[in-house]
Amino acid sequence: MNRLRMRFIGKNSFTVQKHKRVIEKAVGPEVAYRLEQMRMHPDTWERPNDMMQNIVENYLPPPPGYTATQYVTDWLVGLIFASVHTTSENGTVVLYRVMQHPEVIPEILEEVDRVMAGKDHVMDGEDIKSMAKLDSLCRETMRLKNIYLSLPHRNVGSAPITLSNGSIVQPGHDVIINYWNNHSLNRMTGTLDNSFKPFRFVDQDKQASKVGNDFLPFGLGKHACPGRWFALQEIKTLVAQLLQEYDFEAVDEPYFPNGEGNVIPFGQVKVSRKL
Structure with a gap:
């Protein structure tokens, strides 16, 4: 019963999933850019001092079944x-x-x-x-x-x-x-x-x-x-x-x-x- 309820009003609801897709589309290019800069210029790139960078540096690579963008999005939605x-x-x-x-x-x-x-x-x-x-x-x-x-x-x-x-x-x-x-x-x-x-x-x-x-x-x-x-x-x-x-x-x-x-x-x- 709780799973059914959460499907409609909780974090797994259709509305939340729709908003997550919007967030993924917005943050995807930025996540890719930061990962590339960290890989290409690990010692010289000036890292942004924000929550997204904290997630990228400390919680990636993502667990199985997630892309980097999806996992960062999940973190942001949770916050x-x-x-x-x-x-x-x-x-x-x-x-x-x-x-x-x-x-x-x-x-x-x-x-x-x-x-x-x-x-x-x-x-x-x-x-x-x-x-x-x-x-x-x-x-x-x-x-x-x-x-x-x-x-x-x-x-x-x-x-x-x-x-x-x-x-x-x-x-x-x-x-x-x-x-x-x-x-x-x-x-x-x-x-x-x-x-x-x-x-x-x-x-x-x-x-x-x-x-x-x-x-x-x-x-x-x-x-x-x-x-x-x-x-x-x-x-x-x-x-x-x-x-x-x-x-x-x-x-x-x-x-x-x-x-x-x-x-x-x-x-x-x-x-x-x-x-």
């Missing part, structure tokens, strides 16, 4: 799905938080109107950066997202690793971060805070893109999500535009699941276009 899925997921959670706390809507709209006052262009990245309340709303929403144990790391070496607290990670063993505790613990007071305060991070130098031990949705360190600035710009643009053009109302109290299996809130909502 597109991952980025769109996580961005739309977090945008949805922000909207549900807004409907759970409708008192924030006037303040967000006032900020958007103030930033855009006198401007005759479509909202852009610089405008979005000026919306501190909207940014704080996104960070606070993601801080309280119901993920409790996450970001597993495995000791892939052959020797044990001793952590700063004395814990020992044996080869092949995993370490899973207590995500909930990191996001809830106030290190100044030692208390846990799970209350939703949408403007908690205004003027706190805690932008939604700023990772740290107390904010892990985008990972941490050198492996932190490199696309988080773009993802947040998309989320904030989506929320701002929707609140400007539509009225959102929760018919029932939004429900935020408290288990690992599902992180998407749900509940009946009413959406009407503003006149």
Whole structure:
């Protein structure tokens, strides 16, 4: 049943296959060019610093049954799905938080109107950066997202690793971060805070893109999500535009699941276009 469902709405659907053929046609010449340059001028060719080059250098030759172009296309489609899925997921959670706390809507709209006052262009990245309340709303929403144990790391070496607290990670063993505790613990007071305060991070130098031990949705360190600035710009643009053009109302109290299996809130909502 799941295979049948995926055939029509998933990554193997007819629509996705059609888009993959379009992508293959577009990237095919570029893949061929890069492979030729790597073969003809391995030491002198100036390699592009982008995701496609990373795929070409690290994941080719392709497995049996694939051409190089097909395999690169599959990688690109997978990355597109991952980025769109996580961005739309977090945008949805922000909207549900807004409907759970409708008192924030006037303040967000006032900020958007103030930033855009006198401007005759479509909202852009610089405008979005000026919306501190909207940014704080996104960070606070993601801080309280119901993920409790996450970001597993495995000791892939052959020797044990001793952590700063004395814990020992044996080869092949995993370490899973207590995500909930990191996001809830106030290190100044030692208390846990799970209350939703949408403007908690205004003027706190805690932008939604700023990772740290107390904010892990985008990972941490050198492996932190490199696309988080773009993802947040998309989320904030989506929320701002929707609140400007539509009225959102929760018919029932939004429900935020408290288990690992599902992180998407749900509940009946009413959406009407503003006149």
